[in-house]
Amino acid sequence: MNKFQIHTIETAPAESKESLEQSLKYFGMIPNLHAILAESPGLLKAYKELHDLFEHSSFNADELTAVWQSINVEHECHYCVPAHTGVAKMMNVNDEITEALRNETVLPSEKLEVLRETTLSIVRNRGRLTEEEAKRFYAVGYENRHMLDIILGLSQKVISNYVNHIAVTPIDKPFKKYKWERGSKK
Numbered sequence: 001m002n003k004f005q006i007h008t009i010e011t012a013p014a015e016s017k018e019s020l021e022q023s024l025k026y027f028g029m030i031p032n033l034h035a036i037l038a039e040s041p042g043l044l045k046a047y048k049e050l051h052d053l054f055e056h057s058s059f060n061a062d063e064l065t066a067v068w069q070s071i072n073v074e075h076e077c078h079y080c081v082p083a084h085t086g087v088a089k090m091m092n093v094n095d096e097i098t099e100a101l102r103n104e105t106v107l108p109s110e111k112l113e114v115l116r117e118t119t120l121s122i123v124r125n126r127g128r129l130t131e132e133e134a135k136r137f138y139a140v141g142y143e144n145r146h147m148l149d150i151i152l153g154l155s156q157k158v159i160s161n162y163v164n165h166i167a168v169t170p171i172d173k174p175f176k177k178y179k180w181e182r183g184s185k186k
Helices: 014-027 032-037 042-053 060-073 080-090 095-103 108-124 131-139 144-167 174-180
Strands: none
Touching: 014 032, 014 042, 032 042, 032 144, 042 060, 042 080, 042 144, 042 174, 060 095, 060 108, 060 131, 060 144, 080 144, 080 174, 108 131, 108 144
């Protein structure tokens, strides 16, 4: 398999340079995922736009983390689980939530647990939920917009998780301390 280039602003295709400059300004570095996505300016732009849209969706920080990490763990993404552990810390998400998601243990609230279960069912069953699953989702207070916003988050995660599998994206230095493997306790 071809090795994927981790682009810099200087080596990236012209159409990706501005986006990488924005990443550098926002993060103080260019995340390796962005550097690899830069090879395809359209994919980099789509990923970043989906991220922004999902971040400003109907979910709060705990719920965003629940959707992101449920998908990351299900897809066994070696890069995104550590990265979103760091992101969750920046968003002041309780470590109990983050660790339950990473370790696939019960979340501290029924509402978050139902969100995880619904997200995983959507992923595993390719968008098909049983009537009982949908009823439980709505019974804990979620609405149609939330259901659709799960799909928005999944769209973003398919891009990052799949690219990270194919490119074997190296974990960025700030997130190495959150390294993850399924079944490990950190």
